[in-house]
Amino acid sequence: MQSHDLPVLRWGIIATGQISSWFVRDLSLSRQDAKAIHIIQAIGSSTEQKGLKFVETYIPHVSPPPKVYASYEEVYADPHVDIIYIGTPNALHKQNCLDAIKHGKHVLCEKAFAVTSQEAKEIFDSARDKGVFVMEAMWTRFFPLVQTLQRLVHEEKVIGDVHRVFCDLGLDMNLATLKPESRLRSRALGAGTLLDICIYSLTWGLLMLEPRLGDDAEKPRVIAAQTLSEDDEIDIATSVLLHYPSTGKQGILTSTCMAKTPHTFCRIEGTKGYVTVDGVSASAPSAFTYYLKTPEEQSVAGSPMLIKRYEAEHEGFGLFWEADAVAIDIAACKTENGIMPWGETVRVMEMMDEARRQGGARFPQDDNK
Ligand SMILES: NC(=O)c1ccc[n+]([C@@H]2O[C@H](COP(=O)([O-])OP(=O)(O)OC[C@H]3O[C@@H](n4cnc5c(N)ncnc54)[C@H](OP(=O)(O)O)[C@@H]3O)[C@@H](O)[C@H]2O)c1
Known part of the structure; x- marks a missing residue:
């Protein structure tokens, strides 16, 4: 496809933290196989200075530079x-999404x-009322490596x-060294x-245990335990x-x-062997290997x-695949x-609600039901 045939999407970026810095760098990559043209149109930050610094640090090569606003x-x-x-x-997503949708904007x-x-x-x-596109940025689902693995496991049944x-997914975070108001420590x-x-x-559990997304996927039982921080504020392990009752x-x-x-x-x-998946973390897989039982060893x-x-090498962080998918849909x-349809986001959120109900981690939002 010629570049002039590609869909064009103009992005407004809300917040200038770590993941936004990864996202804009991926949007600004020049990729041979890009499925869309991404324009970083505007950045919204708590201060103009922070927004300008973000542009200068992460996307100094973007021309024309995005407009920087000192508000979302x-x-x-x-x-x-x-x-x-x-x-x-996380706790700000709802209000940010509602505000964006109210203005008739699509949302990732x-x-x-x-x-x-x-x-x-x-x-x-x-979003339904306004008729706009909305998606949870569960980027891992859009990695070609993940889609290849889904095909091998579910269609070819290797x-x-x-x-x-x-x-x-474990990280050694040393929470005690973080400020109480850090997003990684603050229940609020x-x-x-x-x-x-x-x-x-x-x-990963859902992608590999369920052959298809959709209504006919069997609803799994959720059994969960959580370890809470000393002040019972947040879960430090889950x-x-x-x-799946019908299949075990x-x-x-x-x-x-x-x-x-x-x-x-x-x-x-699986019944014929197993697959292992590698990567810096479960969010960003880079390789998988499959092992099969030999016929003699099956007995x-x-x-x-x-x-x-x-193995799948790629430039950038791998957030551009979801961005391309969004542009094509819009x-x-x-x-x-x-x-990543709406029903799947809600289903995963319901599983996490249930895990917290059993495990004990509470948020102020639990009282708003
Ligand atoms: N970091 C990752 O590896 C990663 C990966 C995937 C997804 N995520 C998700 O992305 C979201 C942001 O994560 P992050 O790691 O980028 O966080 P972060 O580095 O702490 O950045 C969050 C940004 O949100 C804005 N913000 C607005 N109100 C805030 C408040 N009360 N406290 C702190 N920040 C506030 C700030 O930007 P301004 O001052 O510019 O407004 C801040 O820089 C989370 O939902 C996280 O789950 C993170």
Whole structure:
């Protein structure tokens, strides 16, 4: 496709934290295989100085440079902005999304999309009323490597029938060294490992245990335990077990902020062998390997043999795949994306609500029901 045939999307970026810096750098990459043209039109920050510094540090080469606003509101109101990217702490997502939608803007909002499933539903209701596109930025689902693995596991059934998936996302955060108002410590901002990182482990469990997205996917039981911080403010470790009653399939999906997960973060077990997945974290996979039982070993207990390893090098962080998908959907006048549809965001949020109900981590939003 010629570049002049590609959809063009003009982005307004809300907040200048870490993930926004990754996102704008990925948007500004010049990629041979880009499926859309991304224009960074505006940046909204708490101060103009912070916004200008953000542009100078991360996207000095972007020409013309984005307009920098000292408020989010001005970005929502900018008529040259098509879509708002929201990179604020979790607890602010709902208000940011509602404000953007009110101005008729499309939205790509960071994960966790909201703090509770109730909040997520309110956002989607509002998007439905306004007829705008909204998506949770669950970028991992858009990695070609993940989609290749889904095809091999579910369509080609290279490891037979999947019966168990392990996935861990652990970071060694040393929370005590962070300020109490940090988004990683503050309950008011939606902190805790469940919403911050267990959401990726859960995503891997769902992607690998369920052949298809949609209404016919069996609803798994959620069994969860959480370890809370000393002041009971937030969860510092969460383990979720997904159990599919009709098949007995299980997902053991975990997070902690007290230890870094090794490079191999996921194992998918099937009747004919298993797959291991590697990467810096469960959010950004870079390789997978599958191992098969040999015919002789299928009758006696034996170690499966390495059959094939897939490695996927790419420039940037890998956030551009979701951005391209969003641009294509918006050009096609869609309001939701088929890989991360609204119902899936709500379903994952409901699982996390249930994990917190059993595990004990509470947010102020739980009292708003
Ligand atoms: N970091 C990651 O690896 C990563 C990966 C994927 C998703 N996410 C998600 O992205 C979101 C942001 O994460 P982040 O790591 O980028 O956070 P961060 O570095 O702490 O940045 C958050 C930004 O939000 C704005 N903000 C507005 N009100 C705030 C408040 N009361 N306290 C703190 N910041 C406030 C600030 O930008 P301004 O001052 O410019 O307004 C701040 O720089 C979260 O939902 C997170 O789950 C993060």
